[in-house]
Amino acid sequence: MKKNMSYMDSVHRYGKIWGLSICAILFAFPLLVCIIFSCVPDWAALAKGLLATLPMYWAVGIVEVFTYVPMLGAGGTYLSFVTGNISNLKLPCAIDAMERANVKASSEEGEVISTISIAVSSIVTTLIILVGVILIIPLTPILESPVLEPAFSMILPALFGGLAVVFISKNLKLSILPILLMLVLFIFVPALNAGTVGIMVPVGVLFTVGVARIMYKKGML
Amino acid sequence: MxxxxxxxxxxxxxxxxxxxxxxxxxxxxxxxxxxxxxxxxxxxxxxxxxxxxxxxxxxxxxxxxxxxxxxxxxxxxxxxxxxxxxxxxxxxxxxxxxxxxxxxxxxxxxxxxxxxxxxxxxxxxxxxIAASLVLAPLVTKKIQGGMTKIGLKDKKWSEIFNNAMFLGMISAFLGYVFCDVTYIGKGFLQGLTPVCVMAVSAVVMAVLGLLATKLKIRWLTDYALPISLIVGMASAILFTDIFGGYEITAQMLSEVAK
Structure with missing residues (x-):
């Protein structure tokens, strides 16, 4: 148990150090660009651009941290919030890995498997993009070909169809209400679409956890 | 310079x-x-x-x-x-x-x-994008600590809690797949494309799962998700051909993800 604590503690310690260092580097980058090309931003446009971007993305960002941390585990979180693409890549990858290894996200085994899976996924993503950037000229016609375009734009339905089968078959009773709620919301509320699904993830999570709690208390699960 | x-x-x-x-x-x-x-x-x-x-x-x-x-x-x-x-x-x-x-x-x-x-x-x-980048290193330990406490108090509930979270997220994305079906009535069949793609991917996953357990092909379960993903994506090309191109592609390319 002591050993167990120390691994988790070290994950948090190094996670914090790496995370905040990378933050610093990412903020230093625009500063350096300003210095190197000796220029300042267009302040009025910057304010306007930030006003259009910040409120929505900061709100989503903050909610995402609280929603995804319990699912990703500690190591997975420290990596995912730096490398990005959580809901369309890192989280499904980690969920699938934990499922196949038959470990729970809240256990230390789950923590380790999730970290391995997300680290591998991050490394592979970075390498693929690196190769893509090097070969960007020959690859552009392929990547932008109108024939392939639908395949890339339909990645989320293709991803969550498979994932849903695994989880719904395992939790049939629990899945009925959340899916019904989300179907009704997305079909009948026009404002809910690709751009706002991020906000609905925490709604879905909270609702499902609530339903699960009630069903568990009543001995239905 | x-x-x-x-x-x-x-x-x-x-x-x-x-x-x-x-x-x-x-x-x-x-x-x-x-x-x-x-x-x-x-x-x-x-x-x-x-x-x-x-x-x-x-x-x-x-x-x-x-x-x-x-x-x-x-x-x-x-x-x-x-x-x-x-x-x-x-x-x-x-x-x-x-x-x-x-x-x-x-x-x-x-x-x-x-x-x-x-x-x-x-x-x-x-x-x-700075909010979550700064916040994640600062609050993860606290949130994680809370989760561990639940796990220590009630093991079974902690397991259900975990599954419920995953399920909640999946249900949000399933709902999203249907977000444009209302347009079908107005003659825009494009709204069916994501639904059909999801269905194809789900069927592939289910078939692979059955094959893996019935025929005991272990490696199949390891690659079931990537296979269903790729087949689903490939089917999108077919469905787009049938239902017509998607209007809001840029938005759908990847959702809020991050």
Whole structure:
């Protein structure tokens, strides 16, 4: 148990150090660009651009941290919030890995498997993009070909169809209400679409956890 | 120094940042592998986790690459390379860059030549995504601690809690797949494409699962998700042919992701 604590503690310690260092580097980058090309931003446009971007993305960002941390585990979180693409890549990858290894996200085994899976996924993503950037000229016609375009734009339905089968078959009773709620919301509320699904993830999570709690208390699960 | 969106100095700086981020992943990977050994997790389980995570990542990573290509037209290669390798999803970065360019009165398709415009876009993109980047290292330990407490108090509930979270997220994305079906009544059959793609992927997953258990083909379960993903994506080409092209592609390319 002591050993167990120390691994988790070290994950948090190094996670914090790496995370905040990378933050610093990412903020230093625009500063350096300003210095190197000796220029300042267009302040009025910057304010306007930030006003259009910040409120929505900061709100989503903050909610995402609280929603995804319990699912990703500690190591997975420290990596995912730096490398990005959580809901369309890192989280499904980690969920699938934990499922196949038959470990729970809240256990230390789950923590380790999730970290391995997300680290591998991050490394592979970075390498693929690196190769893509090097070969960007020959690859552009392929990547932008109108024939392939639908395949890339339909990645989320293709991803969550498979994932849903695994989880719904395992939790049939629990899945009925959340899916019904989300179907009704997305079909009948026009404002809910690709751009706002991020906000609905925490709604879905909270609702499902609530339903699960009630069903568990009543001995239905 | 003379400015260009593809200036070598930009490549060098972006290359260094990406190397640091890569080092972080390697650092955590090595430590987790060591810990896995100590915990007695079977070597085959670890190996499978590595290979299937790598295989699964290929298709979504190529979709991210498509975003780099799209953004590189106005922003050059280094900036989109950085933004999409490190944090950032296509939707977010496209919207952030779009907001900045609009505020500057610059059209999205033309290459930026003025460094003033470039740094303005750069700052909007950097600050816009900063919230979770700063917050995650600061609060993860607290949230994680809370989860552990639940686990210690009631093991069964902790398991259900976990499944409920995953299910909640999946249900939100399932709902999203149906978000355009209301347009079908108005003659826009495109709304059926995501639904059909999801159905194909689900059927493939179910069939693979059955085959794996009935015929005892273990490796099939390891690659079931990537296979259903690729078949689903391929079917999108077919369904788009039948129902017509999707109007809001740019938005759907990847959702809020990040």
């Amino acid at each position: 003379d400015f260009s969106v593809n200036s070598p100095i930009l490549y060098i700086m972006v290359g260094i940042i990406i190397a640091v981020v890569l080092a972080q992943s390697v650092f955590f990977l090595v430590r987790a592998l060591k810990r896995a050994k100590e915990l007695g997790i079977a070597g085959t389980t670890i190996k499978k986790t590595i290979t299937s995570s790598a295989v699964f990542t290929i298709a979504p990573a190529i979709a991210v690459l498509v975003g780099v290509v799209a953004l590189s037209k106005s922003l050059g290669i280094p900036l989109p390379w950085l933004r999409l390798s490190v944090i950032g999803s296509i939707t977010y970065e496209t919207v952030a860059a779009g907001n900045a360019l609009e505020a500057l009165g610059q059209s999205a398709g033309t290459t930026i030549t003025d460094p003033k415009i470039y740094v303005t876009v750069l700052w909007v993109m950097t600050l816009g």
